Amino acid sequence: MIRTRFTGLVGTELPIVQAGMSWASSCSALPLTVSGAGGLGVVAAGPMRLPDLARVLDEMASGTDRPWAVNLPLYRAGADEVIDLLLQRPPPVLIASQGGPRRYLDRFHAAGTVCLHVVAGVEHAAKAAAAGVDGLVVVGAEAGGHPPPAMVTTQVLVRAVATAVPEIPLVASGGVADGAGLAAMIALGADAAQFGTRFLATPESSVHPAYKAAVVGAAVEDTRTVGHGLGLIRTLANDFTARMAELEEQGTDLESRRTAFTASTLRDAALSGDVAGGKVEAGQSAGLVSEILPAAELVARIAEEYRAAVARLDRA
Template sequence: MKIETRLTRLLGIDLPICQAGMSWASSNAALPLAVSRAGGLGVLAAGPMYIEALEQAIDDIRAGTDRPFAVNLPLYNKRADQMMDLLEARRVPILVCSQGGTQKYLDRFKAIGTTCLHVVASEEHAVKAMRAGVDGLVVVGGEAGGHPPPTQVSTLVLLRAVARAIGGEIPIIASGGFADGRGLLAALSLGADGASFGTRFIATPEAGVADSYKQAVLSAGVADTDCVGRDVGMIRAIRNDFTRSMTALEGGGADIEVRRDIFARSTLKMAALDGDMALGKVEAGQSAGLVTAIKPASDVVREIAREYAEALMTLPAIA
């Protein structure tokens, strides 16, 4: 099956289904490779990776498919400059950058033909990135896991606002709240050219996180995540002892340094690799409540596409 949009034409993929770059979960070749093979866009999450591991993962993806793939690079990362040198030398086809300005990378990667996508969470940043010359945007709404916008504006509203602000100049990938084909259909109807699926791909055998993390996603309802860490690096995560502690401190007006210390003691690695579901940061979006089974990533891609087609056929025709 193919679903053609501006995004699929830009990236050379069959389906406007993008797997989000998720630290640890897609910091390996297996998950992005499976998604790209299935016709979507697999994204390798460089954030927690050492340079040697990143290089090996890129080689493994290229050995496994000739389909396009992307690397997600958080620009605040202390190894970002080294990573950019490697990604430039390896001429990665698609680069997704977040948490930093376009001036850090855009010119050098455009010069070698890399397609550059930039992650934004407001109309202001979207317009700024578009004018700088990025090829496309990933627009993250409040439902997203990991690092949603501090404003908490929902994807439903933010996506429309960004689409209007940029006037259709470049493709948009909607992110936050998407887990199935109906979500993809909604994203396209709201003005996006594709959708990014993060939490859904955690519940796959290829995701590089502990089984307890995957089970936590399956067990969560749509109201079982909390946003914590305001002013110190807000995240959305599945509710546990850590999020309850942060919520109590924030609600009680605790000093920012106290909150910063508690926030820093918990890490995503504790949950993702060590399986600590009580004190780790079990980052996930509200769409966890829509995930009901662990399935191979390729099956997830095909299922989303099939659900999209089925949902499209149920829409009422114009009388």
């Protein structure tokens, strides 16, 4: 076990969180495996229909007696209906994003759920802490999917939030792919790290094999941020990102850029394997991913690498 405030809060053996990733963990296979290995597996409710989510919640509840979580982006269509469903089958942990915690906090606390809230800045972190959340997931600019608009790096942002709200457990997210990264985040004041891109490259991740191959083949400089003014995302460079960059450089009007931006989807890449024209959302840590590993083996390796990194510090 690696004990931190986070493991004490949620009851895991390790301060390792598998990020809730649309399509990749909109299932039970990946989160069940991660939770079974001692980390916190997270179901991504964002793109899921209610019947599918209900089925996966039942699979999680019957598949493990260890802690697990559901990630809910509060901006998704039908978020209130999702909240109602989750309250019928309360998960041990809820990770909410893209909205205010007062919308859900009291009801989930009454159901016995630990509530973590995703933030991308010091001000929002302080407000969420004041609202009474149990912990924070702090997302830096290196992250895949939706990085913070201010593009502050994880290293700086985690340190700033840890200084501003030292009383609350933090999960660092963005640019972390191994145990050395976990050790670095804990040294900065976090109590755990969230791994997204790294868990894409596992057999249990339910994205298309072409998506996984694209992540494994990427270098650290192979991601792009596109969609300025439309909802910034970080994805692997491909035909879609080249087109968006061209439109932005040409000063194309917002609605024309919106048309191009929405014509490409994460679903195209994740489920259909369109890694040229789809949104291949991944973080800069893709360049640190060189192989596909079973999720349980990956959790064990991260813990081993963490211990090795701490031992190196002790010898320094």
